[in-house]
Amino acid sequence: MVKKSKAELVIKGIAAASGIAAGPAFLLDQQDFVVPERAILDDEIPIEIARFEESIAHTKSEIQDIKDKIAKEVGGQESQIFDAHLLVLEDCMLIDEVKKKIASEKASAEYIFSQVLKRYIEIFENIEDAYIKERSADVSDIGRRVLKHLMGETRLHDFDTLLGDIVIVAHDISPSDAVSMYNKSILGFLTDIGGQTAHTAIIAKSLGVPAVLGLKDATLRISNQDYVIIDGRKGVVIVNPTEETKRLYEKEKAKLALVEGEYVNIKDVPAETTDGRRASLMANFELHGELPAVLRSGAEGIGLYRTEFFYMNRIDLPSEEEQFQEYRRIAEEMSPNPVVIRTLDLGGDKFVSSLQLPREMVPFLGSRAIRLCLEEQEIFRTQLRAILRASAYGNVMMMYPMIAGPGELRAANGILKGVKQRLRDKGIAFNENMPVGVMIEVPAAAMTADLLAQEVNFFSIGTNDLIQYTLAVDRANEKMAQFYEPGHPAVLRLIRRTINAAHDAGIRVGVCGEMASDPTLAVILLGLGLDSFSMSPTSIPQIKRAIRSMKFSDMEELARQALKLSTGQEVLEFMVAEIKRLVPDFYIYDAQNK
Amino acid sequence: MPRIEKKIVVKTKQGLHARPAAMFVQIANKYSSAIVVRRDEEEVNGKSIMGILMLGADKGCEIALAVDGQDAESALMDLEAFLGKEE
Incomplete structure (x- = not known):
């Protein structure tokens, strides 16, 4: 009955959210018996x-x-x-x-x-x-x-009873579990599967905690209460570290705190290159609790407001009033800065119990996002009414996800027109000129960007899906992680095409995927002429620092050169080497490229 | 009511782990007598799969059975026969 003595163990995974954290492991899948204590008479x-x-x-x-x-x-x-x-x-x-x-x-x-x-x-x-x-x-x-x-049907993963600082270890974390973990004192995330764009990574970034994913068998090798150190910069986990390792990481952590100090100093200055080109840095946003982090980050608005959480973890559908109140509150808090609300993006890896949707063989190619909204028009209309009403209270913009071409855009706009007319008839206030844009995340949309640009007010490139669909790589499949290349020439060309089409039509274009929060890739994006970046609030200072350290003319030249290269690997190697040459301390806080 | 106690060497191939533990408990539960199994210092209820598994008795290990009740004798005989099977 003797348990083996514990030796230090290092497991390598995918670096999904930066930072260093240390604390006791909490194995989610084995916590089915977290039952709140209830006294009886x-x-x-x-x-x-x-x-x-x-x-x-x-x-x-x-x-x-x-x-x-x-x-x-x-x-x-x-x-x-x-x-x-x-x-x-x-x-x-x-x-x-x-x-x-x-x-x-x-x-x-x-x-x-x-x-x-x-x-x-x-x-x-x-x-x-x-x-x-x-x-x-x-x-x-x-x-x-x-x-x-x-x-009864009460959830067994009862996060309300979680106490103390813990590192969540799980095979995978479902989006609905992830949503329930907000406001808990979670130090970091470790999962067996998933990569940089998994929902867990996004959640970790917005909580400002590190995550190492794709660890394959972490749940078998880590036991409950094991002390773990997460190095989210390198994608490494150290289980039961020696005292020496612990000390080493405490020093590293202190160094990171200094970096954060520098970031605080640039909070209120613009993201401007040394030769005067400005980009607007905005925040991705999902839950009300994230608002303080958005405001702290110095974001110039919300560039992507995900609305799916309204529909998750409940058995009924959210009402117009409920959505309106929340959109309005966020719009007012952010005013005069813009809030870009993305209409419902369910399907793919996000499902809800209130909609009994049939299972599809390939959900990512099935009825998701705008396609689902065009089928379930009542749900869509309810959301459009709520968004329009909120537009009377701040700088609200709206965009449709998963548009594949002008056909779907016109169908969605047709519904929007009807909703607007009914609000007008009833005398309900809304912004008649609320800007409407589309997400460019399907290759078909990038290829028809010139046509789409004629009919919208702005573009937002959703790089996570654009990469997945362009390269035919499932972003949740950790075996495919090596093929998921943001720097792939096909991806860069589609992005260039989209930016040029937008500018030819005189509209603005941003990126709201993970690509925006990678300093190296951000240099390419800005060099290609991108107007705005939206990312998790915790990434904003880092990207701002990167933008402020270089000349725009250099970025343009680097982007031009990078687009001549043949592979994603070549692009990254070229960029890192050139950036280091031009700005020696560009990567000073970045363990991977240092 | 008779109370009988007997020391028995476990001969089943997997000791009192796995399937034999489950079979032992199934046999024990056919009788109304109370059945206590003891190994060294540990004493568990012979009708409990949890108890027997926690005992962790390997093949060749000596355990003591204490049976108390109306059908004590036949219970003991049955259990002893089971524990002596080497197949």
Whole structure:
């Protein structure tokens, strides 16, 4: 029953959000028994015991059903694994202990049960026997079923009860789990799968904490409560570091704090090159709680307001009023700076329970974003009304995601026109000239940018999807990470084409993908003539510093040269070498390119 | 009511881990007698899969069975026969 002594272990993954953090690991997937403690009264004891017995009986018949079904379909041998499940449910030691403790500790059945179960699982996990280790998985599985009966459909990942500073370790973090983790004291994120553009990376950046993703088997190699150091700059995790390593990282962390000090100093100065070319740096935004971070960063507006969270983690659809109030509040807080609201971008990797959408084979090529809105027009109209009404209270702009060409744009604008007319009829105030733009994130949109530019007020290039669709690389697939190349000539050419088309038509064009927050790539983008950048607020100071350190004429020349190269690798190597030559301390805070 | 206690050497191939542990508990649960299994200092309920698994008894290990109740004798016989099977 002796657990192995812990040696320092270094695991390499994908650097997804910069920074250094250290603290105890919290394994999300094993935290199914986070059940809030609820005290009960004396006369509730028999009720809780009865509830417990009932849930055990329910679970038993549930498992018996599964067992019978499998016995019929697959054969008796396979169904035997459920015997062990049933034995646990009939286990007198477990059941007696729970009943006794409900009475003696006067707490809810689910709380006591989860506590007792947790203890058993811990004991099992520490026994060096493969079979028993497997049984601990059985016990967790059964425990989850019983708790489901006891707690109804309540979420078991109960982030409300998270306390203390922890490093989240998970196989993957779903967007809805990620949303629930806001405002928790999370030091950083580690996941088995995912890359730089995974939702987890975006969340980490907006929380200002480091993330290392694509670690493959981190959840197997890191145990709960292990002390871990995350180096988000290098994409490295150190598990159970030695005292020496800890000291080393404390020094590194102190150095980073100095950098942040410098960033504070440039908060209120413009992002202007040494020869006077200005770019506007705006923030990506999703949840109300992020607003202070946006204001702190010195952002000149919100360049991408994601609205999906309204629709997540709930069973009904958000009302017009609810959306309006929130859009209005943000518009007023940011005024006179612009707030660019992106209309609903569901589908792909973001799903909601309130919309019972059919499963598609390739969701990223299916009914997502504007396509979904054109199908579910009532949902779309509700959002458009809310956005239009908010436009009366600040500098609100709106853009459609996933437009593939003028056809979809016209369909969406047709609906917008109808909504505007109805608001006018009812005498409801809105900005008649609210700027409407499109996201350029499908190669087809980039190829038809000249046509689109005739019918919109601005472009916003969504580089994450543009890269994924152009290079046919699934951005959530960590095996494909090496093929996900922002500097790929095809991507750069589409971006150049889009910028030129916008400027020919006299409209502004920005980038709102992860590319905007990479200093090297930002130099290319600005060199190509980009007008604005939108990124997570924590990246703004770094990009501002980069822009302020160079001449625009040099950036233009570098971009010109870079677009003549043949591979993404060549582009990056060329850029890094040239930038270092021109501005020796450009990468001083960047561990990877230093 | 008779109470019988007997020391038995575990001969089943996987000791009292895995499937044998589950089978032991299944047999024990057929009887009304209380069944306590002891190994060194540890004492667990013989009708509990959790208990038996926590005992961690390997093949060749000596355990003591204490059976107390109406059907103590047949319970002990049945369990002893099971533990003696080497296949």
